[in-house]
Amino acid sequence: MATSPPPPPAQGGPGFTGFPQQQPRPAGAPGFGPPPGLPSSPGLPPTSPGLPPTPSGPAGGPGGSGGAGGTGRKGGNLRRNAVWAFVGAILASVVWSGAVAVVPRMVQGHSSAQSIHGYHAIDKICEAGKLTAFRQKYKMVDNYPLEHTGRSDSMDIMRCYALMKRSVSGSDTPDYATLDIRVELHKAVDSSPEYAATRHYFEQQKFEIADVPNLGQEAYYAYGDEPTSSDKTFHDINYYLVVRDGGMTFSLYWTDNYQLGKDATLERDTVRRAMLDDTRDILKAIGGK
Template sequence: MGTPPPPPPQSGPGFAGFPQQPQPPAPHGPPGFGPPPGLPSAPGAPTAPAAPNGGRGGGLRRNAVWAFVGAILASAIWTGAVVAVPGIVGGKSAAKSVRGYHAVDRICDAGKLTAFRGKYKMVDNYPLEHAGRSESMDVMRCYALMKRTPGDSETTDYATLDIRAELHKAVDSVPEFAALRHYFEQQKYEITDVPGLGEEAYLAYGDEPTSADKTFHDINHYLQVRDGAMTYSLYWTDNYQVGKNHMLDRETVRKAMLDDTRDMLKAIGGA
């Protein structure tokens, strides 16, 4: 099996305003987001244990690498949205009400992630969580690397979960929210509206090959929610090789995303 290609160069602030996935800190440098030291080819992916009968655990290693790479690739989406829909970062408009939402220091801890924790086990030291507060915007972010060993399989599947909630107190977030949806549409993602979640919400889904032989695929799920001045993004990614990997089915992932999102929005003051 071939090794997946390295992630493309990054530019711009990242997916939906997410900070880009940082490189591993220099020795004695400050901690930050990104998995702990692991595979040489993808810093942060868990080190693969030796496979039975002298194997090298290549399937585990590849899954771990791709889970991390999937999160890195997500950081390019915001840059693409800006290019695809000019003018979304220009101009000013009145901010909407935050409707009782408030910033918490650890959004995933507050929201529990009950649905995803029922399917996956967190890799040690995850999730990573940060919050920032300012007069113009409060930001909460959670990043998780998760692992699952399906049935009696000798291969462990890895997935990433990246969550960000923003309280826009200075500008109207509606144009930006609409532009991001337009970007997903331009990239041929399958868009599904989600009624009863905030003022507007949708799921964007993509399944695309990531290697020359077309057998390796990334699965990308995005949930975007806006409620007044609060915007929320949940990005979940997994990968598979056609005919070989086990993975959660699409409906299971969709339900987990919606259930955990509802819990998180309640935890930060939503109805």
């Protein structure tokens, strides 16, 4: 009989290794739970228009434990079915729009554009960057990642969205996670006010923030862990790595969830280091040094 895994790290655990950490999120603080439209919101449609299609999963939809011996996710207890594939894309959009809504004065002044320091748009950033660190932990779900690039005189945008899974010891269902990467090359306006506004948004939402040295001109890591609205034992975890280098802005968003006392996701430091390693590879692939 498999033993239950240890509970996930406490909220006040260490931040990005060697970097300063803010105070942890207080219990019940607002943050990023499942957005309206997921099954936990009766009466609303389960999907949002314009988001990528989800693959088929095991019976009952993607679900399962994120740690050895976990049993809490079987039978869809955590609702980890195909609709979770939408979460990454939805939440990433929430962050950018939320930052502008919360601190509009920080993004109203458009000064001259900064150099993009040799960065250039490519068609498939995840293919070029390879996502080696995350692929060592997870297997990409069929037909993923989804990659899109848009080019214009004022800004080039590159986007990669991935649904991944890993086998879990003691469970017959895999652990699923989403990865959402966005790169913008600002050629007409200064990107620094938007970068500052986004960071300020995370601070207002009580995310843990840690500066990341030696990555672009400035970079930070943001982490949030909170109960879902339906059951306090179920938690959503959200990781962001945001970088600015002149007119280039980059964000990597990774999300997963777990049940207290029954499931465990990858350790925080493991996720952070995978984020950092894959970010460096992607930035190098689009012309970074």
